[in-house]
Amino acid sequence: MTDHQPGYRTPARMFHWGVAAAVLLMIPAGLVMTQDGLSRSVQDTLFVFHKNLGTLLVPVILARLIYRLTHKPPPLPDTMPGWQRRIAGLSHVTLYGLLLVMPLSGFIRVRAGGFPIELLDLLGAGPWLAKSDPLADSAQLVHAVAAFLLILLLALHIGAALHHVLIRRDGIWSRIWPPRRR
Template sequence: MPGVEGRREGHHPGAKAFHWITALAVLGLLGVGLWMTGLPLGLLKFKVYGWHKWIGLVVLVLTVARLWWRWRHPPPALPGALPGWERRAAHAAHWTLFFLLLAMPISGWLMNSAAGVGLYWFGYVPIPDLVPPDPDLFETLRTVHRVLSRLLMAVVALHIGAVVYHDVLRRDGIFRRMWLSGER
């Protein structure tokens, strides 16, 4: 067991599992979200919307669990050589991502509630409505969900760009800290 908690070089395997499962789900949700809204009304659209909502709620549960887990297992400190502005940028980007990982599914859940269409998680677990049906509120929440999704796309692009910059140009091992086979 290398290092003191929070001081090791790489991320904890638990943090890696949360990160990569969430990243896969979110990249999928963003792509499917963009595609599904253009589908013609029909069974395919109905099914894809269902899966989008179910996986979106999985991300909500994973993120709440992840934040609790992260509080119990603080991530390793950033490499000492990193300039102050890069540290601040990394923290700001990561906390914006955490905020959006909560705000995206909650805005979707609120939107679904305002639409009054009901929701059974994976077809079985009844999900309570957060607000009563309200067409105006539904339209507002639909816009909120779309605008937040664009912000999420921008921050994820920035995040991936930053990782590539660190790995290719700076070679400071930032990617290896999070990659599955990287050191702990």
């Protein structure tokens, strides 16, 4: 990346990497916690971790969306083909959408299923939803489909990032990676 090519501002980079780290912790926890054969204590610990990290992520994701809507990202390099620009834009919009669908569907699944969300309960938030097995089942399906799509899209996103940093070496990676101290 040349010195005149702008990168994302520090808050955008912090939102990106903070949410990325949390999501990359939640995915394996979410996949493992639903498996048969785990001890009850391990399964319970993973459920509590997953639900409460999701709860903490909601305000961060909303702040990230507000920041993104109020701060224009740096322009993509002129050398990037139009089809890649369109795919990058579509994938980012879809990632943001999935980052909203995942905690919402998880919340509905848990609360309509009659289960606690320990952090919200500690804050006295109340269940907000009546117990409803059909609603919980529908939310669980949405959560599972969205999780599959999120994992797929993250794999493509990470693959594209690695392609840009290792093969093309076109500065795309440098735009979001924390800046180097000079």
